[in-house]
Amino acid sequence: MSAIAAAAALVFDPYVIMVVIGSAIFGIFVGAIPGLTATMATALLVPITFFMPPVPALGAIVTASAMAIFAGDIPGAMLRMPGTPASAAYTDESYAMARKGQLELNLGVNLVFSVAGGLVGVLFLILAAPWLAEAALNFSSFEYFWLAFLGLSCATLITASGRTRAILALLMGLAVGCVGIDPVAGHPRFTFGNVDLMSGISFIPTMIGAFAVSELLRGSISTEAMGVMVQERVGALFKGIGEVTRRYWRNFLRGSVVGTAIGALPGAGADIAAWISYAMAKRFSKEPEKFGTGHVEGVVESTSSNNSALGGAWIPALVFGIPGDSITAIVIGVLYMKGMNPGPTVFLQNPQLIYAVFMIFVAANLLMLPLGWAAIKGAGRLLRAPRRILLPIILLFCIVGSFAITNSAYGILVMLVFGVIGWLMEENGIPVAPLVLGIVLGELLEQSFLTSMMKADGDPTAFFTRPIAGTLGVLTLLIWAVMAWRALRGSPQART
Numbered sequence: 001m002s003a004i005a006a007a008a009a010l011v012f013d014p015y016v017i018m019v020v021i022g023s024a025i026f027g028i029f030v031g032a033i034p035g036l037t038a039t040m041a042t043a044l045l046v047p048i049t050f051f052m053p054p055v056p057a058l059g060a061i062v063t064a065s066a067m068a069i070f071a072g073d074i075p076g077a078m079l080r081m082p083g084t085p086a087s088a089a090y091t092d093e094s095y096a097m098a099r100k101g102q103l104e105l106n107l108g109v110n111l112v113f114s115v116a117g118g119l120v121g122v123l124f125l126i127l128a129a130p131w132l133a134e135a136a137l138n139f140s141s142f143e144y145f146w147l148a149f150l151g152l153s154c155a156t157l158i159t160a161s162g163r164t165r166a167i168l169a170l171l172m173g174l175a176v177g178c179v180g181i182d183p184v185a186g187h188p189r190f191t192f193g194n195v196d197l198m199s200g201i202s203f204i205p206t207m208i209g210a211f212a213v214s215e216l217l218r219g220s221i222s223t224e225a226m227g228v229m230v231q232e233r234v235g236a237l238f239k240g241i242g243e244v245t246r247r248y249w250r251n252f253l254r255g256s257v258v259g260t261a262i263g264a265l266p267g268a269g270a271d272i273a274a275w276i277s278y279a280m281a282k283r284f285s286k287e288p289e290k291f292g293t294g295h296v297e298g299v300v301e302s303t304s305s306n307n308s309a310l311g312g313a314w315i316p317a318l319v320f321g322i323p324g325d326s327i328t329a330i331v332i333g334v335l336y337m338k339g340m341n342p343g344p345t346v347f348l349q350n351p352q353l354i355y356a357v358f359m360i361f362v363a364a365n366l367l368m369l370p371l372g373w374a375a376i377k378g379a380g381r382l383l384r385a386p387r388r389i390l391l392p393i394i395l396l397f398c399i400v401g402s403f404a405i406t407n408s409a410y411g412i413l414v415m416l417v418f419g420v421i422g423w424l425m426e427e428n429g430i431p432v433a434p435l436v437l438g439i440v441l442g443e444l445l446e447q448s449f450l451t452s453m454m455k456a457d458g459d460p461t462a463f464f465t466r467p468i469a470g471t472l473g474v475l476t477l478l479i480w481a482v483m484a485w486r487a488l489r490g491s492p493q494a495r496t
Helices: 003-009 014-032 038-049 052-069 073-079 083-100 103-136 141-155 162-176 203-221 241-264 268-285 296-320 325-336 351-377 379-383 385-408 409-427 433-454 460-464 467-488
Strands: none
Touching: 003 052, 014 038, 014 052, 014 073, 014 241, 014 351, 038 052, 038 325, 052 073, 052 103, 052 203, 052 296, 052 325, 052 351, 073 083, 073 103, 073 379, 083 103, 083 268, 083 379, 103 241, 103 296, 103 351, 103 379, 141 296, 141 433, 141 467, 162 433, 203 385, 203 409, 203 433, 241 268, 241 296, 241 460, 268 296, 296 325, 296 351, 351 379, 351 460, 385 409, 409 433, 433 460, 460 467
């Protein structure tokens, strides 16, 4: 109880509340701009968190990411342009509802069920994280190897871009992760005599480049108009929500549980959760023929799913120090910067910090209701921001963020290089997320593998002798076996 009281004192500090509100407004702004992402909103906040204590720093990231995921629904409904990838699964459905004169109902459903789904994800985080942390204290290098391997497997298994391309992006990320000092032998690799490369490819500039700069390149090259809004003024948002809740509460629960579970998988994320939940809603619907014509059922399930996935993604990040998605990958970097190593020991060494994160999660989702309402009301002006003004401002934020990480032009160069790489990859249908996750998990995979092999004197069967390690190992190998079997059968999905 003393840790909870200490956490409450940290969270309800006026400075923390001010940071949370400011981050919420920033997250809504970024999420509502078509093409920008919650990951970008999070990455751009990192330089600011340098000057904050741990609780407001984490509070800023939690709030901005939650708000950005929701705000991506606004341009999706009005312009048929998802603000974030997490909204892409049901953009056509939302726009079809708007064309039918149900814009208010659609945006009201998105807002209410985003809040409710986010709270379900937090509930699972609160209940599951301490229990998993206790179990994780028994983890050794064998378990961490299979956990990292499983995370990489999940990233390729459920990606929407095709497994072959996802594996290609993953291998690129693992190759980039090899640059720098060998974690075991201490020998420089692929540095070509460059001092900056001795520390490896910095993750945050890579993230900003791959996700943000690539979008800026795409936005500057494309000259098409933003589209025509179906209507600029929004009426009563909450009219009809009660009837939707009464009719589709099972979709809400299923989407929230599925979203949390997918979010907890290392390498998955809110966008994958939304696609899978939308597909499940259509598969189990009594009216599947209505999907695509402006049917609210799929929107309820998928918007609950992508918001609950945020809480789920924090479970492997806090418990194992492994990112559940690209946002929590940034969170792990922030934790390290603040001198707190994520993993099971953080529950013993800094319990007040964990409880503070839980409280901020709840506060951020509750704050989404009034701020989301205000954002929807003012969406017309926000979405008409001139591109010639918006893009240079965002690029300036990217440069500042990348420079702050390395305190040199090296970070800016990495950002620009990976911005071009990310743009080229997405233009050719190769997903960027596996590239980034390969960089994040590559070091853990390599270090735990080499450490385990030294412990076992080179005996590979040692990876299956411990109960948890053996279970994770069998599960991972089964996933790859299924993927290989489908590829041999000539599955079109496996070949794409």
